[in-house]
Amino acid sequence: xxxxxxxxxxxxxxxxxxxxxxxxxxxxxxxxxxxxxxxxxxxxxxxxxxxxxxxxxxxxxxxxxxxxxxxxxxxxxxxxxxxxxxxxxxxxxxxxxxxxxxxxxxxxxxxxxxxxxxxxxxxxxxxxxxxxxxxxxxxxxxxxxxxxxxxxxxxxxxxxxxxxxxxxxxxxxxxxxxxxxxxxxxxxxxxxxxxxxxxxxxxxxxxxxxxxxxx
Numbered sequence: 710x711x712x713x714x715x716x717x718x719x720x721x722x723x724x725x726x727x728x729x730x731x732x733x734x735x736x737x738x739x740x741x742x743x744x745x746x747x748x749x750x751x752x753x754x755x756x757x758x759x760x761x762x763x764x765x766x767x768x769x770x771x772x773x774x775x776x777x778x779x780x781x782x783x784x785x786x787x788x789x790x791x792x793x794x795x796x797x798x799x800x801x802x803x804x805x806x807x808x809x810x811x812x813x814x815x816x817x818x819x820x821x822x823x824x825x826x827x828x829x830x831x832x833x834x835x836x837x838x839x840x841x842x843x844x845x846x847x848x849x850x851x852x853x854x855x856x857x858x859x860x861x862x863x864x865x866x867x868x869x870x871x872x873x874x875x876x877x878x879x880x881x882x883x884x885x886x887x888x889x890x891x892x893x894x895x896x897x898x899x900x901x902x903x904x905x906x907x908x909x910x911x912x913x914x915x916x917x918x919x920x921x922x923x924x
Contacts, residue, residue: 719745722774724808729770731807738763743916745771748860748892753913755906756894760865762918765801768862768892772836773802775859778811781833782857786885788841788878790868792818798864799838817843817853827852841869841877848884855885866895866902875901882909 713736716729737745740758747754748771758764772785789795799816806812815829817839823846830837830852837844837853847853861882863869869878882891882905891910895902906913 714742716770720749720774721745721770725770725774725805727808728805732804734766738767740764740916740918741767741770743918744768744892747914747916748772748890749774751775751890753890753910754892754916755910755913756892756916756918757896757898758894758916758918759896764864764894765798766805768864768894769798769802769805772860772862773806773809776806776809776812776835778809778835780857781835782854783834783837784857784859785836785862786844786855786858786860786881787836787838787862787864788844788869788881789838789864790840790872790874792816792820792840794865795838795840799836802836802838814838817847819843841874841881844881845877848881858885858889860890860892861885863891863893863895863905866893866905867897867899870899870901875905879905879909 716734716737740756740762744754744756744767776784787798789798795816795818799814802814813834814836815834817826817837819842869875893906
């Protein structure tokens with residue numbers, strides 16, 4: 710038996726490792742072990758994984774490890790199909806960034822007061838987690854500046870397709886820097902999602918995780 714990979718083997722930043730240890734994680738799940746090294750190196754990934762496989766940590770941990778807290782414009786944008794998932798992912802970022810002083814993450818979704826979102830965006834955030842419609846609203850108003858965006862994550866892409874958001878997702882992709890790193894996660898791979906991958910991901914590493922494993 711080969712030794713299991715540990716989080717400490719994965720070249721994550723010191724503050725991120727500290728947070729993982731506090732949460733009690735030691736051994737990465739299969740999607741985390743496969744995705745973290747690629748994302749740390751700046752590569753694109755296409756991850757096929759069900760909910761419950763630990764995919765939020767698979768993208769949050771490496772992207773937080775590369776974050777520059779001194780830069781107050783959003784560096785990471787995560788698109789999620791529902792407000793529940795947006796809030797959940799934002800909370801996970803907050804937890805993994807517990808030892809990064811001055812870190813700000815903002816969930817933005819419809820049905821929530823626009824004024825407080827505008828105020829927080831103006832003050833500066835490092836990570837934005839949002840539903841496509843609300844992200845588009847902010848981009849159209851000019852209240853969300855993605856000029857310095859480094860990484861974009863499409864979480865549960867097949868759900869966004871099912872809910873009719875795929876055109877919005879493509880519109881947002883068109884309004885982000887071409888130099889960005891992109892990670893797309895989907896439980897299934899319908900033709901339309903494959904097309905998004907072909908159009909917007911560069912040499913993406915495909916990672917498939919059997920749905921029987923959950924963390």
